Amino acid sequence: MAHEHKLEIFRGTLKFKSNVQKIWGVLIFLSIVTAIEVALGIAKPQVLTHNFFLGMKLLNWIFIILTLVKAYYIAWDFMHLRDEKTALRRSIVWTPIFLVCYLIFILLFEADYIYNVYKDGFMAWNF
Amino acid sequence: MDATVTTGTEESVWGGGNQPLGASYGKMMMWFFIVSDALTFSGFLVSYGFSRFKFIETWPIADEVFTHVPFFHGNYPMYYVAFMTFILIMSSVTMVLAVDAGHKMIQKKVVLYMFLTIIGGAIFVGSQAWEWATFIKGDHGALETKGGRILQFVNAETGERASLADFSKTLPEERVKHESSQGIWFEKEGYKTSFSLNEVVEGFKATPNILIRTETINEEGHKTVLTREESLAKLKDAVMVVEGANLIHNEYGSRLFADFFFFITGFHGFHVFSGVVINVIIFFNVILGTYERRGHYEMVEKVGLYWHFVDLVWVFVFTFFYLV
Numbered sequence: 001m002a003h004e005h006k007l008e009i010f011r012g013t014l015k016f017k018s019n020v021q022k023i024w025g026v027l028i029f030l031s032i033v034t035a036i037e038v039a040l041g042i043a044k045p046q047v048l049t050h051n052f053f054l055g056m057k058l059l060n061w062i063f064i065i066l067t068l069v070k071a072y073y074i075a076w077d078f079m080h081l082r083d084e085k086t087a088l089r090r091s092i093v094w095t096p097i098f099l100v101c102y103l104i105f106i107l108l109f110e111a112d113y114i115y116n117v118y119k120d121g122f123m124a125w126n127f
Numbered sequence: 128m129d130a131t132v133t134t135g136t137e138e139s140v141w142g143g144g145n146q147p148l149g150a151s152y153g154k155m156m157m158w159f160f161i162v163s164d165a166l167t168f169s170g171f172l173v174s175y176g177f178s179r180f181k182f183i184e185t186w187p188i189a190d191e192v193f194t195h196v197p198f199f200h201g202n203y204p205m206y207y208v209a210f211m212t213f214i215l216i217m218s219s220v221t222m223v224l225a226v227d228a229g230h231k232m233i234q235k236k237v238v239l240y241m242f243l244t245i246i247g248g249a250i251f252v253g254s255q256a257w258e259w260a261t262f263i264k265g266d267h268g269a270l271e272t273k274g275g276r277i278l279q280f281v282n283a284e285t286g287e288r289a290s291l292a293d294f295s296k297t298l299p300e301e302r303v304k305h306e307s308s309q310g311i312w313f314e315k316e317g318y319k320t321s322f323s324l325n326e327v328v329e330g331f332k333a334t335p336n337i338l339i340r341t342e343t344i345n346e347e348g349h350k351t352v353l354t355r356e357e358s359l360a361k362l363k364d365a366v367m368v369v370e371g372a373n374l375i376h377n378e379y380g381s382r383l384f385a386d387f388f389f390f391i392t393g394f395h396g397f398h399v400f401s402g403v404v405i406n407v408i409i410f411f412n413v414i415l416g417t418y419e420r421r422g423h424y425e426m427v428e429k430v431g432l433y434w435h436f437v438d439l440v441w442v443f444v445f446t447f448f449y450l451v
Contacts, residue, residue: 020224023223063450063451067446074439078431080428085150087148092162099166127273
């Protein structure tokens with residue numbers, strides 16, 4: 001790791017005095033995000049479960065986005081990606097993202113196809 | 128490369144000794160491992176998504192599966208998993224603090240924070256073992272149909288889940304556990320259920336306020352509850368009693384759900400376990416002063432990377448297994 005730390009998060013809105021302080025700040029942020037997720041998971045507001053975007057419930061979109069936010073802060077601040085060289089960071093982050101997006105696209109489309117085959121009654125499975 | 132004219136060896140790209148990414152060999156290799164392991168986990172999670180999309184209308188609702196908290200009775204969905212998530216994030220924090228103390232060469236602090244990290248990891252693995260045990264033991268019990276679908280029971284008045292014990296009759300019948308030594312060698316029961324199929328069916332017929340709940344999710348996002356007449360008709364499809372979950376039968380719904388639960392959380396739990404073991408090794412090295420003599424604590428940073436990765440994976444498992 002580079003021996004100096006970048007001490008600001010939220011694009012510079014929040015600047016910490018020391019690395020230790022930044023760690024606690026990130027912990028508080030991650031805890032808040034988790035608390036929001038759990039609260040939404042228990043409450044399941046109607047507005048979010050009955051409205052869809054791209055075929056998925058808004059609530060699920062919120063969960064996935066919050067997860068990516070958490071993943072970002074764990075990788076950037078706990079795994080020090082923020083302090084690494086840009087080339088290293090990019091090769092670590094974008095390689096899996098590209099491959100995983102491809103995999104998600106392929107498998108979920110295929111699964112939806114199989115769902116339709118089952119549904120249209122070409123095959124009895126619910127008996 | 129003596130033949131080439133070089134102005135200064137430190138500027139030569141070809142002479143070796145360059146670190147274009149500014150990371151040591153060990154750290155690079157740890158990142159290689161993490162990226163490949165991340166792809167493995169993604170493969171598992173996406174295949175979970177594949178199976179779920181295949182059976183999108185009948186998939187179990189996680190809130191109804193994981194409802195227990197140790198030492199408390201009642202229905203508390205998610206709280207315990209949220210607690211586990213918090214423990215793991217917390218142990219990640221103590222790990223970063225250990226890495227930070229290592230950079231400042233403060234041995235005592237590294238020892239303390241590594242110790243706390245190990246404790247956090249141990250609590251997490253213990254919680255996961257408890258979660259598994261609860262899942263395997265089962266909750267209310269259910270019937271399985273010929274097609275492998277699950278029929279659960281609800282109380283018509285309260286709308287709450289009914290356990291098999293609430294309504295099953297005890298009949299004067301003898302039931303022996305079916306071993307592979309008796310009868311066909313490849314057929315045996317792993318466990319003997321508390322009630323036989325006949326007892327559950329008779330009990331159901333005798334108790335008018337019990338209804339059957341199928342796996343199908345309705346538009347409200349709840350499982351469909353049949354009427355009494357439909358329930359009695361559906362009951363004829365049942366072929367066996369299921370209590371708890373294993374790789375073959377699952378009282379909570381789709382069998383694939385249990386399979387993926389065991390596989391993904393198991394694989395993750397194994398990572399946490401091995402992380403704890405590696406942390407313990409490094410912990411003792413720190414106590415012995417190995418890194419003090421070496422002059423740097425990069426080893427702590429490397430296990431730290433692995434430990435944070437385990438936390439990172441859990442964040443995704445938490446979302447896709449328990450929330451979405």
